[in-house]
Amino acid sequence: MGRVVAAVAYENGRRVAEFALSEGKSWSEKPGHFVWIGIHEPEEAELRDLALQFGLHPLAIEDALNAHQRPKLETYGDALFVVLRTAHRVKETTEFGETHIFVGTGYVISVRHGPSSSYSKVRERTECNPSLLKHGEDFVLYSILDFVVDNYTPVVEAIEAEVTEMERRVLKQPLTAEDIERIHALRRELMVIRRTVTPTAEVCKQLEHTESGCIDPVIHPYFRDVADHVKRVSDHIDALREIVTHTFEAGLLLESSRQNQVQRKFAAWAAILACPTAIAGIYGMNFDNMPELRLPYGYYMVLGVIVGLCGFLYWRFKRWGWL
């Protein structure tokens, strides 16, 4: 069974009662009241019951049952259906959850899927602020949105730390297959989180301009604030993506430059070592008549020539910067 995290009725910004799911409608219809119901991975029957009570649209219900939606805002008459994706960092990977929120006159229903943080903290915090909670449903929606967006920041910061570390490694030392695999993985991770954050920004922007019966225009600056926050996160992600791409390109150029250095160094040493081999080869020939071989100091002269030539080449290559 889906866990009903909480089903609470509020009046004038203050918590007045917890109730069973089946009483939701009646509480939400009392004048000046609204209900906030939180469920975690609900059963189909529960959702269908709520749909019946609050007149939720069957398509929204189907989405809420299936999860794997993109962040989006849908309006059904005066009611809103919001899909959000939550992110948090577990060890070296990012885990994503999903939250579906139904908002209408007198009710907020939040449905969580997967490994997202509970919204009990959000509830506590908003209950501490009766003057704002008085606004009702829209303020609850804002609070959840703000909480979800706030949780993106530590995720992006963790990725940034890794990106910076990779950038340092790439610039300082020859790349190993592991390094490249790690950069590739970071790139993928940034892609995934960007695909979560970008449509969320869109949702916030739409909420900023939504003129629905359940959104008081006074709350618009709050949605603008969240929109601004998520835009900041999104900018951050874009910057990191650009850095990773640049790092890749720098890596390619560095490998190419290193290759050139090794190649030049190798060519220089090959030339230096080819000298004694070639000269020694000549004086290793077995001709009867090779007068140099008979000279008393021929050997030393040849050694001298070899050393001299090698030395000259060494100096030449050093000056060219090949060694």
Add this chain to the structure above:
Amino acid sequence: MGRVVAAVAYENGRRVAEFALSEGKSWSEKPGHFVWIGIHEPEEAELRDLALQFGLHPLAIEDALNAHQRPKLETYGDALFVVLRTAHRVKETTEFGETHIFVGTGYVISVRHGPSSSYSKVRERTECNPSLLKHGEDFVLYSILDFVVDNYTPVVEAIEAEVTEMERRVLKQPLTAEDIERIHALRRELMVIRRTVTPTAEVCKQLEHTESGCIDPVIHPYFRDVADHVKRVSDHIDALREIVTHTFEAGLLLESSRQNQVQRKFAAWAAILACPTAIAGIYGMNFDNMPELRLPYGYYMVLGVIVGLCGFLYWRFKRWGWL
């Protein structure tokens, strides 16, 4: 002859009769009735006859005869002409078909081309749902659209499996020509399916806002739902495209890095092996006066020097990470 898959009249959400093509118009004009005709690769005469009965626009008929259209929505007065491309996976390739749908007051005509799945399943499913089928033509259009879009998902998932496998191979081992050819083929496939899905998303979006006589605004959220679904597929494809591109780039960097490693390793061994050759070459010279040659342990000393030098070089290169 084109196969008439089915020609059925509906009243109040219930199937009332099958009829011959030539009676289509009369059935569609009975009050509260509408007809749904499905044809597979029709003959020109059949289509022209339907065009005459239902007043279909000659340009739409010409499109329906030729196939090879882009997905599009065209409005001719109150009538709609929708072109869709269907996709399904056969072994390791994706096959594409085409469906043309004429929708007007009282009729839905679907014309299939090429290897697409039959819509008899769609018909069955919608007939099971008389409360919705009551809506009429627009709901049938929605059902077909939903079916076509649903069929994109397994295709994209099959491609994703291959992409993930390629990604793993690229990161783990030197690239062979076959690998590169396969990535290239995946890239092409993603390009083709993207060119199918993107305009479909456009069609769905337009339907969401179409105010035609034969589209009841109550059905708009259903089209929005399909639009959302196709957007999700399209996002998935874009993500895969990005991954393939990144994989390509990672492959390039890895090859470059591997090249550097082989080069360094080769240079190191060449240096180590050049030593005995050069030294042995010198003591292979035939000078009369080479005192070292006469030393009783000269040979062993030289062997020692060679082994020592090689050992030293080995240690040096090891420390540099060249070996």
Add this chain to the structure above:
Amino acid sequence: MGRVVAAVAYENGRRVAEFALSEGKSWSEKPGHFVWIGIHEPEEAELRDLALQFGLHPLAIEDALNAHQRPKLETYGDALFVVLRTAHRVKETTEFGETHIFVGTGYVISVRHGPSSSYSKVRERTECNPSLLKHGEDFVLYSILDFVVDNYTPVVEAIEAEVTEMERRVLKQPLTAEDIERIHALRRELMVIRRTVTPTAEVCKQLEHTESGCIDPVIHPYFRDVADHVKRVSDHIDALREIVTHTFEAGLLLESSRQNQVQRKFAAWAAILACPTAIAGIYGMNFDNMPELRLPYGYYMVLGVIVGLCGFLYWRFKRWGWL
């Protein structure tokens, strides 16, 4: 002198008379008549005369004299001035021509420049269709547009054949300079044809929505049809461009991979061949005291060691996949 291809007056969809250019205005003003004048590379005097008769705008006349315009649609009051670029394939290259069309109440004047096909076929075809030609000037404009756009298809298909052939070559064998030059040339050709087709799509789209006195709204779906056709051509070109780019990238990766393979193979053989050289070098030294040299089977033992070592290395490299 510019060749007057034809100057014909139509009434009620039927050809009523050929006339001399100077009588154009009088024919066009007869009630229910319109004239269609076709000229190939006209003299300035002829154009100026027509401008005077039909009140064509001096800027349009200047454009029509100079050619080398971009495809565009310009409206001067109720009159339209359309510039199109035509393409056809001559051997392995694409040739481009230009057509300027003046359309106003009672007249269509088409001016061809360069190696474009004559529009006599268009005239014949439209004259066969009096029920449509009855529409008048706008239908003639549509027919020319349709003809021009139809001619893009074989050009793009010829390029596609070459692209596919290049793709195959790139994937199957090391790249030669000629291959790369050919891909580069294909890329350039696609760029040029794209720069022709893209603004044409713009022109068609504008015509679809033009509300000029000489465009009957009934003809709008026809322009939409051409717009759709040109969009398909343009999509095809974009797909080919993408394929060429991907082929380039695949080529780069393949060359890199081939380089690695050659490098590894070379390194392996160099190592195998360096063995006998190094060992033989040592036993070629002339030390007095080298006991191995005196062993009766020393030579065979050394040969054995060499063969053994080479064999071992061969097996090792084989297992690594270097050979």
Add this chain to the structure above:
Amino acid sequence: MGRVVAAVAYENGRRVAEFALSEGKSWSEKPGHFVWIGIHEPEEAELRDLALQFGLHPLAIEDALNAHQRPKLETYGDALFVVLRTAHRVKETTEFGETHIFVGTGYVISVRHGPSSSYSKVRERTECNPSLLKHGEDFVLYSILDFVVDNYTPVVEAIEAEVTEMERRVLKQPLTAEDIERIHALRRELMVIRRTVTPTAEVCKQLEHTESGCIDPVIHPYFRDVADHVKRVSDHIDALREIVTHTFEAGLLLESSRQNQVQRKFAAWAAILACPTAIAGIYGMNFDNMPELRLPYGYYMVLGVIVGLCGFLYWRFKRWGWL
């Protein structure tokens, strides 16, 4: 002191008087008159005086004093302030100048900075055309704009010639550092001229739709004509940029392919030459018991083996396409 190129009053399309700057306002206010003042690098005092006479906005004056503006169109009430950048080719580089034009009821003031061509030619040409000059200020603005845009064409054509030459070189021969430097310089030049032309296109497009008191709608097609011209120049530049980028990529692929060819050729020759060295090394060993050495024709047999082996390798590599 800034050179007053000319200060002329016009009435009904005809030049009626030259005057001193201080009389500008009085001439411009005579009914049916307008003045056209041309200045080259004016002193601040002169400009401030004109600003006082004609009521020019202080911000426009400040811009006109400083130069280094982007091409732009600014409207101050009914008055316009236009900034243009002029380009002309000097040897192998492009020089840029700047022109600021103030247009209002009764006056056109053009202020030139830097090495731009004088507008005396424009003045002559427009004075030859009294029927158009009758239009007044807007036609003068059009004439200057047309002149500036006309001057872009030879610059772009000169760059095109160089790009084509570079393209040919890149495809035909290994790249030298000088080649690459030149391509890089061309790329930079194209970037700079594009940054000049693109905002100019924007200016022309705005003028086409400007509804200011001093722009007669009859002149709009003329501005559209210039806009079209500048769009053509801008398309040309974009095409060249694309070609340079493709040339770069072709160059990279060609270098890679050439590297592979050299590498294969080198490997093949190294293998062929390693044979005699290895075999000769073996028969250069000093073992007492090497029966082959004693064979009367051993030497010739070994020579034969060497030649045979080298020949076989040569044939093998030839067949592989390595040589």
Add this chain to the structure above:
Amino acid sequence: MGRVVAAVAYENGRRVAEFALSEGKSWSEKPGHFVWIGIHEPEEAELRDLALQFGLHPLAIEDALNAHQRPKLETYGDALFVVLRTAHRVKETTEFGETHIFVGTGYVISVRHGPSSSYSKVRERTECNPSLLKHGEDFVLYSILDFVVDNYTPVVEAIEAEVTEMERRVLKQPLTAEDIERIHALRRELMVIRRTVTPTAEVCKQLEHTESGCIDPVIHPYFRDVADHVKRVSDHIDALREIVTHTFEAGLLLESSRQNQVQRKFAAWAAILACPTAIAGIYGMNFDNMPELRLPYGYYMVLGVIVGLCGFLYWRFKRWGWL
């Protein structure tokens, strides 16, 4: 405690009094007066007090306390909240500060964070210009904006100098790891400053069209002027980014070309040096019957052959351009 830089009341463009923060509201409400308060890194209490006095929105206050905002313009009723990022150059890096400006009827409050320049210079300059300062709050906002944007120019110019220097180095000599690291750092720096300047351009553009109670339309051209200025800076940055990217690509191509040159040179020398080694090896064999060895001038003939062969190869490679 946050440093109150200045709190001054103005009447009719003239400074009338400095005052304590707590008196701000009363001064701002005097008819024809407005106050300009400047604070550096304020305490929360101070800001909350000002918020209470002037009715600043709590979300704006929260932003002003946290810093790390993107440049943005927010309107709360008639009041504006502007966030700007300041930049200045310290040695080889760019430091960024943040300024938050609250503007409403009767007040301007500027809050600086981090290492930005003080606005006392702005205050002095505006106070020198009573005729403009008369405009009131909007002119102060313009002055601060203008000052912030002016300060971007030297930063971008410093980066340009470095970019130009890097470009020169890349084109002239083989790349070192340090060079690549520096280019990478420049790229990053350009990315960061661009992310500062681009949203600032957005802010200026919005201000140009803001119709708030506290922005007199007469001041709009001034905001347009700043917008134009920031657009120029932004264009400059984009140009530099493009140059850095092109430099990267040129570097890659140059490294590839250099690699080819070294490879060809190396191959040529290896071939030249392999000759004497191979030939000498053959005549170093110990066959009994090698007639050449007995020829009196055999040695000299072989030396001649070697020299001739090497010479021929040298000439050949020279002609190919390998040496």
